[in-house]
Amino acid sequence: MLVITVALLLVMTGCANDKKENTAQKQGQLQSITIGLMPDVDSIPFIIAQEKGYFKEEGLNVTLKQFKSAMERDSALQSGNLDGAVSDMLAEAFAKKGGFDTVITSLTNGSYKLIANKNETAASVRDLQGKDVAISKNTIIEYVTDRIAAEGGLSANDLNKTVIPQIPARLEMLQNNKIAAATLPDPLATVAIKNGGHVINTSEQLGINPGVMIFTSKAVNDKEKEIQAMYRAYSKAVDYLAREPMDSYIDLVIEKTGFPKEIKGALVLPQYKKPTAPPKKEVDDVIAWLQARQLIDKKYEYTELVDTRFVR
Template structure:
């Protein structure tokens, strides 16, 4: 009888241990909302190469082609992390202090796309296709504010419509992310990469996920930075372009046009840049934006 009790107890302990292991692994799983943009590439690469798994983290890529749908998925808890414009994130976190935290900035690639045969004139107003309350809106206002002839934004939610309006010369210019800008270049429009002092996008983790999965951040960054190391190699860059095109079922002809940024190791935005964006938002929306740096970044 004692042997049976001991044996049964051992079996129960083993089963409990297995359940605990499964529970921990399940809690570590991360649903990452990804857009067809170059700043998603390190995450896609790390998943493809198994770097997250080796670090102890399961990452599920949830694809989106619409930024508003992606943000809604974050707000409703259908995904745990994504890439967001920092101005968009600060707007969201001002409304909900528990929304999320910045894990790292990303290496973005935004291109200035011009209508066919368009010639910029210093004293003439520029009509720019944009998206209200987005990173594109912020970049448009800050880039064109110095134009002496002034500019006017046309808010066009759908990017394909913006490209169509550029083709038809209904708007003069638009700032578009890669590889979307390259689809415009394939249609005969010109593109020019924009450069910024600091990256305007970042990877955001939901606060609710962070509370239960603090160890996941270290695992994520370990896999992410291994991908960054790989992406210093020219051959890997070409393979990564194919991966991006494949994952989002983009035209293969894009491979000749896609312009990748220089990928850099994970880093948090500076406190000065966060303050700059909050000051800009306060002026833009005529309301207070006063989140502390420590409350919006996940320091690691």
């Protein structure tokens, strides 16, 4: 009996070691990747994938880095400190213009809102004509702002656009009534609304979604398996967010992202979707906007900007 017991223990130990070796081997096959995030709801599936262990389940080590402005994020991406980032179609076009080799790999599910301050009586974008509206220049924020203005019958120059690159600073200026309105992503848009601001219009109401995931071409070519694994983990996070009540994870999200605590109980998340490619029309509209403002020299084709190998 003693011999049999020892033999069984050896077999069990061997199986456990084989499992560990297989796991280690799987992890060894995948390089680590670093992803840049912004203080918006697009970051939440990545936070969930990290904290719930979905990246590890795929044998992938992911470093998430937080940025407060698009300029800081883009500098990190272009300097090689990031493999990929939550970004937007405009940033991809600017990268191409600047000779930086990056590609869009999927849409994200962000939300952008033009919000008037609590003392502002404006009921529509036309009521903001000639007033200070805070944006970040030549970014998705300005693009959405211009689209909202156009939908309301105004030109881009009808608003007195005030450039405040950092999103938290933009929110602070709005709440202190230093500006009439600001375009903000969620969850900071939720904070503004909770503190008395009111919505003028949103990207959802316009039916536009220029937010995307961008990777360097080097990462796409050298870390294809890693990016595939990342998207599998991301999809698991989307499933988690669809089935779990927000109360079960909002404290974790606030802790890991640094979101203001006041979003708790007020934040409404977008309906997160499995990774998909951006529609051609959306890309073409962004390129047309950039060309009309002479911000890029040429009309980039969809296939120059988008790599669809990772999504359906």
